Amino acid sequence: MALLVLRRLVQTALILLGVAAITFLLLYALPADPARMIAGRSATAQTVANIRRELGLDQPLLVQFWTYLQGILQGNLGRSYAQKTDVGALILARLPATLILMAAGIAVEVVLGLIFGIIAALRRGGVVDRVVMMASFVGVSAPQFVVALLLLYVFAVTLGWFPMSGFGTAAHVVLPAATLGILGAGWYARMVRSAMIDVLNQDYVRTARAKGLSSVRIVLRHALPNALLPIIAMIGIDIGQFMGGVVVVEAVYGWPGIGQLAWQAIQQVDIPIIMGVTLVSALAIVLGNLLADIIAPLIDPRIRAR
Amino acid sequence: MIVPAAKPILTVRDLCVDARTPQGRRRVLDDISFDLNAGETLCIAGESGSGKSVTSLSIMGLLPKASLQVASGSIRLGDKDLVALSNRAMRSVRGGDVAMVFQEPMTSLNPVMSIGAQLTEAIREHQGSEGGMADAIARRMLDAVHITDPARRLSQYPHELSGGMRQRVMIAMALSCRPKVLIADEPTTALDVTVQAQILKLMRELKQEFGASIILITHDMGVVAEMADRVAIMQNGRIVEQGEALSIFEKPSQTYTQELLAAVPRLGAHAGTEGPPRVSAETDVAQPVSASPILHVRNLSVTYGSPARWLFKGKPPLAAVDDVSFTLRPGETLGLVGESGSGKSTTGKAVLGLIPFTGNVVIDGRDIAGLPARQMQPVRRSAQMIFQDPYASLDPRMAVGAAIAEPLIIHGLGGRSERDDRVAELLRRVGLQPDAATRYPHEFSGGQRQRVCIARALALQPKLIVADESVAALDVSVRARVLDLMLELQETMGLAYLFISHDMAVVERMSHNVAVMRGGRIVEMGTRRAVFENPQDDYTKALMAAVPIPDPRARHFA
Numbered sequence: 001m002a003l004l005v006l007r008r009l010v011q012t013a014l015i016l017l018g019v020a021a022i023t024f025l026l027l028y029a030l031p032a033d034p035a036r037m038i039a040g041r042s043a044t045a046q047t048v049a050n051i052r053r054e055l056g057l058d059q060p061l062l063v064q065f066w067t068y069l070q071g072i073l074q075g076n077l078g079r080s081y082a083q084k085t086d087v088g089a090l091i092l093a094r095l096p097a098t099l100i101l102m103a104a105g106i107a108v109e110v111v112l113g114l115i116f117g118i119i120a121a122l123r124r125g126g127v128v129d130r131v132v133m134m135a136s137f138v139g140v141s142a143p144q145f146v147v148a149l150l151l152l153y154v155f156a157v158t159l160g161w162f163p164m165s166g167f168g169t170a171a172h173v174v175l176p177a178a179t180l181g182i183l184g185a186g187w188y189a190r191m192v193r194s195a196m197i198d199v200l201n202q203d204y205v206r207t208a209r210a211k212g213l214s215s216v217r218i219v220l221r222h223a224l225p226n227a228l229l230p231i232i233a234m235i236g237i238d239i240g241q242f243m244g245g246v247v248v249v250e251a252v253y254g255w256p257g258i259g260q261l262a263w264q265a266i267q268q269v270d271i272p273i274i275m276g277v278t279l280v281s282a283l284a285i286v287l288g289n290l291l292a293d294i295i296a297p298l299i300d301p302r303i304r305a306r
Numbered sequence: 307m308i309v310p311a312a313k314p315i316l317t318v319r320d321l322c323v324d325a326r327t328p329q330g331r332r333r334v335l336d337d338i339s340f341d342l343n344a345g346e347t348l349c350i351a352g353e354s355g356s357g358k359s360v361t362s363l364s365i366m367g368l369l370p371k372a373s374l375q376v377a378s379g380s381i382r383l384g385d386k387d388l389v390a391l392s393n394r395a396m397r398s399v400r401g402g403d404v405a406m407v408f409q410e411p412m413t414s415l416n417p418v419m420s421i422g423a424q425l426t427e428a429i430r431e432h433q434g435s436e437g438g439m440a441d442a443i444a445r446r447m448l449d450a451v452h453i454t455d456p457a458r459r460l461s462q463y464p465h466e467l468s469g470g471m472r473q474r475v476m477i478a479m480a481l482s483c484r485p486k487v488l489i490a491d492e493p494t495t496a497l498d499v500t501v502q503a504q505i506l507k508l509m510r511e512l513k514q515e516f517g518a519s520i521i522l523i524t525h526d527m528g529v530v531a532e533m534a535d536r537v538a539i540m541q542n543g544r545i546v547e548q549g550e551a552l553s554i555f556e557k558p559s560q561t562y563t564q565e566l567l568a569a570v571p572r573l574g575a576h577a578g579t580e581g582p583p584r585v586s587a588e589t590d591v592a593q594p595v596s597a598s599p600i601l602h603v604r605n606l607s608v609t610y611g612s613p614a615r616w617l618f619k620g621k622p623p624l625a626a627v628d629d630v631s632f633t634l635r636p637g638e639t640l641g642l643v644g645e646s647g648s649g650k651s652t653t654g655k656a657v658l659g660l661i662p663f664t665g666n667v668v669i670d671g672r673d674i675a676g677l678p679a680r681q682m683q684p685v686r687r688s689a690q691m692i693f694q695d696p697y698a699s700l701d702p703r704m705a706v707g708a709a710i711a712e713p714l715i716i717h718g719l720g721g722r723s724e725r726d727d728r729v730a731e732l733l734r735r736v737g738l739q740p741d742a743a744t745r746y747p748h749e750f751s752g753g754q755r756q757r758v759c760i761a762r763a764l765a766l767q768p769k770l771i772v773a774d775e776s777v778a779a780l781d782v783s784v785r786a787r788v789l790d791l792m793l794e795l796q797e798t799m800g801l802a803y804l805f806i807s808h809d810m811a812v813v814e815r816m817s818h819n820v821a822v823m824r825g826g827r828i829v830e831m832g833t834r835r836a837v838f839e840n841p842q843d844d845y846t847k848a849l850m851a852a853v854p855i856p857d858p859r860a861r862h863f864a
Contacts, residue, residue, distance in 0.1 A: 125372075203410050203413040204413065204415055204416040206368065206414070207408065207414045207476070207479075208416070210366055210400055212396075212398060212401035212402055213401075226416070301418060301463040
């Protein structure tokens with residue numbers, strides 16, 4: 001276990017270095033000029049050049065990248081061009097909202113996915129199965145903004161059960177989490193269903209039935225743990241995805257998460273923020289996968305043995 | 307052996323089971339009636355598809371609801387009719403009064419639950435014993451099935467146990483609630499022959515100790531002879547004959563039973579003769595006297611292991627095959643026999659260059675060690691392989707003719723019409739109709755599929771065929787015909803076979819020479835007569851002694 005973590009830490013460092021390099025190159029290749037954006041439309045060429053020098057943008061690309069890397073190693077993600085503050089602090093300020101939405105969204109999608117996936121697997125080929133599969137197809141294919149607006153209209157505008165937008169109380173988190181959860185649940189339901197169908201046909205489930213166990217016990221104690229592995233892996237991926245910011249959902253519900261920060265930064269060509277958000281979400285993806293790899297052997301002793 | 311004239315424990319009467327198919331209902335069990343008396347072992351024997359497993363699942367109430375359904379009849383256990391029982395009531399019968407042991411010990415235990423959890427859960431379910439009590443019973447049960455260090459085993463997981471041990475655990479689990487009836491469905495089929503002997507012995511012991519009656523389902527007449535008080539022979543969903551074991555084996559009244567018994571390969575049946583029996587009509591086939599061997603293997607070793615990766619030490623290399631040498635001449639068969647893990651299949655793969663190896667393998671005068679793929683191609687023409695599972699080794703979406711023609715296409719041989727002719731000829735050669743070429747594998751039975759695989763292997767006119775457990779998946783009667791075909795092809799075409807099998811009797815029938823493998827090494831090698839009639843190595847002797855003999859009078863126990 002310690003070795004796994006150590007190995008992953010080294011891998012993580014390499015991955016982040018790669019992500020940083022690629023993102024840096026891509027941003028450099030953008031036609032937009034951050035100095036011009038900061039200086040404003042009416043600024044003189046001299047002003048723009050000054051700003052450029054100030055930000056170090058006149059240096060060769062490699063020097064810029066090296067300076068940036070040095071900063072990262074010291075825990076410094078740089079300063080935002082537009083907001084003139086520390087990028088690390090900006091991201092940190094957005095972290096609570098992002099983490100709350102991530103946790104709530106994953107909770108909703110996993111719970112819904114498990115419930116409907118298991119029911120569909122048990123009623124395979126029946127009406128319930130077909131309805132669940134149809135619904136999950138909608139969930140898989142519906143665009144985020146459509147579902148977000150729909151929920152907003154029904155539960156906030158018409159019924160008034162939940163606030164329209166913002167952040168602060170538990171009620172605020174319900175609709176954004178539901179939007180993410182409903183969409184993600186489609187994937188989970190399909191995956192749980194096929195994993196469960198596979199497991200329910202295994203010999204050891206027949207053994208469990210031959211012992212005279214109840215169906216509930218067979219499903220929850222014998223089948224489900226065996227079907228969980230792919231689900232755990234998927235949660236690991238989702239952690240990374242949601243940490244990178246869910247731009248559309250955050251925009252619709254005015255949720256002050258990392259996604260919003262990234263969206264503003266892209267519009268303003270605020271390179272340090274874009275870099276910072278990219279690195280944080282890359283880190284989250286790696287950590288999410290590491291988490292999945294740590295949890296998997298707790299469920300499956302065969303992985304422990306390796 | 308003395309069957310008390312007591313009231314039967316289990317009475318099955320006129321049991322019919324229907325399968326629901328898209329074409330409507332099809333009867334898969336037809337009017338099955340039998341009794342199981344207290345303390346006896348009833349063997350239900352038959353080939354695949356005879357309905358023996360469906361019978362056992364019907365008794366357990368475990369028929370898959372979507373596809374199979376009891377249509378009529380009764381299964382009486384004491385005063386209960388299991389067919390009419392509610393789900394809830396049936397649950398207390400399952401694992402309580404009637405318990406079952408399945409064929410595949412490797413997959414029949416839940417991989418993510420400890421042995422202890424799986425054992426105690428049945429005990430809690432049926433005996434209501436709590437915590438420590440159930441643990442104590444579980445420990446006692448493991449002790450009863452002769453598993454050492456039971457306390458430690460309880461916390462282990464299935465993958466930490468060998469196949470034989472897992473089957474012991476399954477038996478412990480089945481007997482833990484002291485069932486009246488134990489159903490064992492092919493309990494030893496997946497096990498090595500020496501382990502099989504141990505498990506059969508254990509089942510006999512436990513039958514006495516626990517006073518259970520046993521229904522043993524098997525395709526192996528040797529196992530039947532070894533275990534049965536009474537025998538029921540099944541075919542196509544019917545019981546064709548039932549009676550005392552001795553009378554079934556010695557005075558079978560039905561043709562099917564007679565055929566079944568005749569097809570059983572018997573170890574020692576070919577004693578006193580050299581080489582396999584001749585099967586082709588051609589009396590004077592010139593046995594190739596060519597002195598040059600078609601296959602020459604010297605100091606072959608194969609190691610498995612993983613190379614070191616950063617931060618990890620590699621796994622230490624494990625010798626799967628260790629310094630093996632043999633030669634094989636045209637028209638000859640070398641039987642490679644051994645138990646699982648002995649390295650016999652690995653040897654077969656290495657010989658064809660399918661896995662990396664060290665040492666020398668010379669096929670038809672060409673050393674294939676370290677040969678690049680391009681230069682391997684012509685060698686592959688002279689050496690082909692037939693695999694174990696005819697269901698898995700044919701592409702289900704490829705017509706049989708295309709499958710047979712594929713090697714010709716790969717090697718760029720012949721035009722389209724020539725290939726078609728060749729395919730038709732090959733199909734005839736293996737005893738199939740030429741029009742089979744346009745059909746797909748699922749339209750064929752297991753034996754026919756294996757014939758297709760043989761035709762495919764013959765397409766390139768090889769001189770050497772590696773046959774890896776090629777008949778292991780086939781029923782005995784089908785197996786005998788496929789073996790005859792292989793012998794006939796050898797006689798007429800001068801093929802050399804490297805015949806890999808775990809089945810001593812089959813190897814005896816097929817081989818000129820025999821090599822016995824254990825732990826990656828050849829422990830004994832010689833002519834078939836020398837090895838089978840006068841084995842020198844203790845392991846060879848143990849292996850031969852463990853083979854069940856299809857004769858109730860020759861039982862290994864009193």
